[in-house]
Amino acid sequence: MGLAVYSTRHVQAFLGSLGKLLRNPFSTFMTTLVIGLALSVPLALKIFVTNAGIATGGFANAIDLSVYFKQDVSLDTVNQLARNAGERPEVAEVKIVSSDEALKEFREYSGFGTALEVLQDNPLPHVLHVRPAPFGNSPAQLEALKRYFAAWPEVDMVQMDSEWVIRFNAILDLMRRVLAIAAAVLGLSVLAIIGNTIRLEILNRRAEIEVIKLVGGTNAFVRRPFLYTGMFYGLIGALLAWLVVTIAVNVLEGPVRMLAQLYGSRYVLRGPTDDDVMVLLATGLVLGWLGAWISSARHLRSIEPHA
């Protein structure tokens, strides 16, 4: 078949399908709305995960291990061990707080100032504050670091001051999994919705399909307009999803900024990235085509002309 004929047929199918959708604006809107709402959920989850990741990215700096030494360990030993620790790649910074400094801090902040004069000895131990390297933030890596310090015979105990951040990151990981599952489930829903809509359209156009087959229309010729219809549904649904999520982001932007400011942050809610939008539109298109293809392959076969 020549290229001219091939492209003519595609243009005809493209325009024909578009025209039909526009001639029934209400029912088109209802179908694309359902698709749009289904697609908006994974998009919203993605934005949530992205924003939460950015928001807590700075918290990596807040993670701190405190290494408490036993009472009789000398400061020289502590310094030596601190130097060893500092050389490890997963350690970003080691700060030494000697027992004298610790007592001084305690005196200043606790309000027990004068009562502490009574003590003969300094009961506080030397402490190392260890900041892990940015890349060594996973719960597993932090656990390994904790064990490393705890293995020293001179060490009394190791404390992780910011376990809540680690827990938050674990929750974020879980959210990413939820996102993947939601995307798969809703993707299947969109396939089913489009498949069903196309099925109904095929039933409605039964007489036309019979006549087309009678005068010698191939299966590809009959199928083409339905494939374009499916793609339009998918694409318009994706655009609606984008619209819904953008509106939601705009509505939430103000309160999020306010909340961040109350916590002393200049954090701002980020909407979908260009990549996010591209993936969304492409997904809509592909799901639309696929749903239409599956449905038409099944239902067109059974329609044959009869006398």
Next chain:
Amino acid sequence: MIVFDRVSKRYRNGREALANVTFRIASGEMVFLTGRSGAGKSTVLKLIALLERPSRGAVTVNGKNTKSLRSGAIPAFRRNVGVVFQDHKLLVDRPVFDNVALPLVVAGTPLREIDRRVRAALDQVGLLGKERSLPLELSVGEQQRVGIARAVVSKPPLLIADEPTGNLDPALALEIMRLFKRFQDVGTTVIVATHDVHVVHEFSQRVIVLDSGAVQSGGDDTLPSIVASR
């Protein structure tokens, strides 16, 4: 062009429409199929148009055995057969022009050519000027003629018609038959099923008479008589 070799057709409900039918139609012939209602005329036409396949025997059209034809080859087969039904089978949601143009659109004919050919076909059936009308705005006879225009617009080598003049007055019926004759004059093989005896007598063409699913007369004269009646 068309060979029926001991063809039998039994429908799913058990009705045996044809029994051991044999005949041969040469390319460029015009043949009338006659017989009472239920004799099997429509079934013969359906088998030729590949709307049904034979239960037994072989139907060969233009060298192709319809029983063994792959489903992928059916569209091309159908494009070479113009079919006129008793019920016009027009698409009522679009104008006459679109209905008649459908075989050409399916075949990928360029737009300008479609325009020319559709008007020519409508002219032949006497409906030039009705391109923009919707089928339901036309009389039954006019609808029938649109169906005929659609069947001939792509100039297929084979034209089959099932009671094409059933809804037409005698004058118009003769006019339409003359039209079919003109198609045959330019080489089209024409097979018309009808029980309009006037029309059959007017045109002294070959007549195959069917009765209760078997050929009574008019089957190929050169084949030994293997016709069996029920």
